[in-house]
Amino acid sequence: MTQHYSLRRRLIWVTSIFSVLLGCVLVFTAYKVALHETNQILDEQMRYLADRTARQPLYNVDSHFQANHEYHEEDLLVDIWAYDDQRHLQDENQLLIPPVKKAGFYSQETKQGILRAYVLPLEDYQIQVSQLEKVRKVVALELAASMFLPYGIILPFALIGLAGIIRRNLKPFDDFKRELTQRDSSDLSPIHDETYPEELLPTIEEMNRLFERISESQQEQKQFVADAAHELRTPITALNLQTKILLSQFPDHAALQNLGKGLARIQHLVTQLLALAKQDVSLSSIERHTTFLLNDVTLNCVEQLMNMAMEKEIDLGFERNEDIEMVSIEPTVHSIIFNLIDNAIKYTPAAGVINISVYQDEKAFACVQIEDSGAGIDPQYYDQVLKRFYRVHHHLEVGSGLGLSIVDKATQRLGGELILAKSPELGGLSVLVRLPKFLKT
Numbered sequence: 001m002t003q004h005y006s007l008r009r010r011l012i013w014v015t016s017i018f019s020v021l022l023g024c025v026l027v028f029t030a031y032k033v034a035l036h037e038t039n040q041i042l043d044e045q046m047r048y049l050a051d052r053t054a055r056q057p058l059y060n061v062d063s064h065f066q067a068n069h070e071y072h073e074e075d076l077l078v079d080i081w082a083y084d085d086q087r088h089l090q091d092e093n094q095l096l097i098p099p100v101k102k103a104g105f106y107s108q109e110t111k112q113g114i115l116r117a118y119v120l121p122l123e124d125y126q127i128q129v130s131q132l133e134k135v136r137k138v139v140a141l142e143l144a145a146s147m148f149l150p151y152g153i154i155l156p157f158a159l160i161g162l163a164g165i166i167r168r169n170l171k172p173f174d175d176f177k178r179e180l181t182q183r184d185s186s187d188l189s190p191i192h193d194e195t196y197p198e199e200l201l202p203t204i205e206e207m208n209r210l211f212e213r214i215s216e217s218q219q220e221q222k223q224f225v226a227d228a229a230h231e232l233r234t235p236i237t238a239l240n241l242q243t244k245i246l247l248s249q250f251p252d253h254a255a256l257q258n259l260g261k262g263l264a265r266i267q268h269l270v271t272q273l274l275a276l277a278k279q280d281v282s283l284s285s286i287e288r289h290t291t292f293l294l295n296d297v298t299l300n301c302v303e304q305l306m307n308m309a310m311e312k313e314i315d316l317g318f319e320r321n322e323d324i325e326m327v328s329i330e331p332t333v334h335s336i337i338f339n340l341i342d343n344a345i346k347y348t349p350a351a352g353v354i355n356i357s358v359y360q361d362e363k364a365f366a367c368v369q370i371e372d373s374g375a376g377i378d379p380q381y382y383d384q385v386l387k388r389f390y391r392v393h394h395h396l397e398v399g400s401g402l403g404l405s406i407v408d409k410a411t412q413r414l415g416g417e418l419i420l421a422k423s424p425e426l427g428g429l430s431v432l433v434r435l436p437k438f439l440k441t
Helices: 007-054 132-171 171-182 201-248 254-283 294-311 332-346 401-412
Strands: 077-082 104-110 113-121 125-132 292-293 315-321 324-326 353-360 365-372 415-421 431-438
Touching: 007 077, 007 113, 007 125, 007 132, 007 254, 104 353, 113 132, 125 132, 125 353, 132 171, 171 332, 292 294, 292 332, 294 315, 294 353, 294 365, 332 353, 332 365, 332 401, 332 431, 401 415, 401 431
Parallel strands: 315 353
Antiparallel strands: 077 125, 104 113, 113 125, 292 324, 353 365, 365 431, 415 431
């Protein structure tokens, strides 16, 4: 599995590492600058001290260098010795430079490190003012550290502030992700790019083009299904009528009976495909919201399906019927209730019972509950029966497996919820539809 990285975390880490490296470069640069300035200042002091000493009466002076002593930048070693007495040159602790002909700065490697000395040769004497270079390096390092100290104190707060700035400037990416996440699966409308930075515009433009192509493809597919179902409806209806006429003349003909059942199933499938195509097309269109009573819509569905119930001697009626006013899409609500009652009648055995309840729950949702005394559905198949063309009791009744799928999609479209359960009273399937009373436009 591919391990993806976070652009936000990567930016914060890269910026933090860059800031630390920048601090290191700052310390190194400050050290070099401080060392250069220190050398200039101390060299000038050494030259000045040697010139002042040359103007005074001269005599041998021993600096008494101590190897274990910790010298500071203000400590300068002054040695004066006569040319006719060069015994001091043999003493390693004196750190004296042999006679030179020209005044200037000289370096000498010693056991204590490199010695930096200004030598001023005179007629009888040689004056030497010296200092170990490691003393100067310590001074320069202390100066660099003092310069880096404020940076080191401010750096953690700067990184925290920088992380906040990065998060804030990357917020449009989160907004873009949130907008896509909150979209309905059928929402292919263009993404508005007014609030997004120009770095996201190419992606948004390409996604809008993709949405447009998908929408066109879906519309062609839906139109094809609708056209095919519509074209099949008329000849199938005619064949069904002719088959019924033949069955009335030859009621015991087995082949005609099988043909009648097959045509009935095809006719039902075409009807469901038309309903499905109409629902899919309406998902992308704007339908007018109307005010209506949920009780009237439910009663209308019962009246339309009463003949089917009477043929099977099913007791179809209201167990609970509260007056509920809704502002929603009435045809869609009608399709939901009609399909549920139709399914209940099909899968309820003869002389069975179907109870319908219309009420408002504690969260002010409009509810329609339909319970039957049929075989029911095993809870493990609740998710599967909501898929298109999936059937559990395909051997019990003619069907297409589209009814509950149509109901589920229509319920989601209205912002509602479809709940399947076992009826505690009748023992069959209980289907509860919860719909908001006022659908947002």
